[in-house]
Amino acid sequence: DTEVTQTPKHLVMGMTNKKSLKCEQHMGHRAMYWYKQKAKKPPELMFVYSYEKLSINESVPSRFSPECPNSSLLNLHLHALQPEDSALYLCASSQYGLAETYEQYFGPGTRLTVT
Amino acid sequence: GQQVMQIPQYQHVQEGEDFTTYCNSSTTLSNIQWYKQRPGGHPVFLIQLVKSGEVKKQKRLTFQFGEAKKNSSLHITATQTTDVGTYFCAGPLSSSARQLTFGSGTQLTVLP
Numbered sequence: 001d002t003e004v005t006q007t008p009k010h011l012v013m014g015m016t017n018k019k020s021l022k023c024e025q026h027m028g029h030r031a032m033y034w035y036k037q038k039a040k041k042p043p044e045l046m047f048v049y050s051y052e053k054l055s056i057n058e059s060v061p062s063r064f065s066p067e068c069p070n071s072s073l074l075n076l077h078l079h080a081l082q083p084e085d086s087a088l089y090l091c092a093s094s095q096y097g098l099a100e101t102y103e104q105y106f107g108p109g110t111r112l113t114v115t
Numbered sequence: 116g117q118q119v120m121q122i123p124q125y126q127h128v129q130e131g132e133d134f135t136t137y138c139n140s141s142t143t144l145s146n147i148q149w150y151k152q153r154p155g156g157h158p159v160f161l162i163q164l165v166k167s168g169e170v171k172k173q174k175r176l177t178f179q180f181g182e183a184k185k186n187s188s189l190h191i192t193a194t195q196t197t198d199v200g201t202y203f204c205a206g207p208l209s210s211s212a213r214q215l216t217f218g219s220g221t222q223l224t225v226l227p
Binding site: 040044 | 145146148156157158159163211212213214216218219222
């Protein structure tokens with residue numbers, strides 16, 4: 001199984017709402033990622049989890065709060081977002097290597113609209 | 116800041132024509148990866164290059180890594196409509212192997 005699943009596929013939320021994005025993989029990967037992608041732009045790295053611990057935070061605003069409950073699950077909690085946060089949020093996973101870069105498997109993404 | 120640029124940004128070709136996208140990094144890379152994203156889809160890994168001057172082929176796709184490990188190219192021979200999408204290169208610009216920076220992408224349109 002080389003699939004990364006994400007729910008929901010689409011999400012519309014107001015600026016005062018709290019919502020969560022979910023990501024799951026069963027490939028035994030110990031590195032998991034959140035990316036943000038605006039239209040016609042490349043994916044931008046937000047967070048990296050290595051062995052369920054947050055290892056990279058790319059100076060993301062605190063209104064985005066990641067969580068890794070176990071080795072298969074990754075959540076992104078959203079609170080008090082701004083309209084400019086509307087984007088496609090992609091989850092990815094890969095093998096973990098201290099100095100090696102491995103291919104990343106991406107989920108289909110959650111298309112988020114903040115109104 | 117450190118970045119990865121790709122040219123061209125857009126490319127329209129007639130089916131059967133060749134296509135090339137170029138990727139340039141502001142810093143030497145330990146490796147470079149290529150991804151393809153179909154319209155409405157998500158990035159899908161194509162290949163990884165590690166060695167200086169490395170050339171790899173996948174059917175009609177040829178990937179090259181420059182001698183200085185700061186640039187790379189993807190060449191598609193005899194494009195087909197299934198090649199439509201945006202092609203991204205990506206590499207670890209920082210000291211972390213997992214911190215990939217994606218290039219700006221080349222959007223390929225293939226006209227039948």
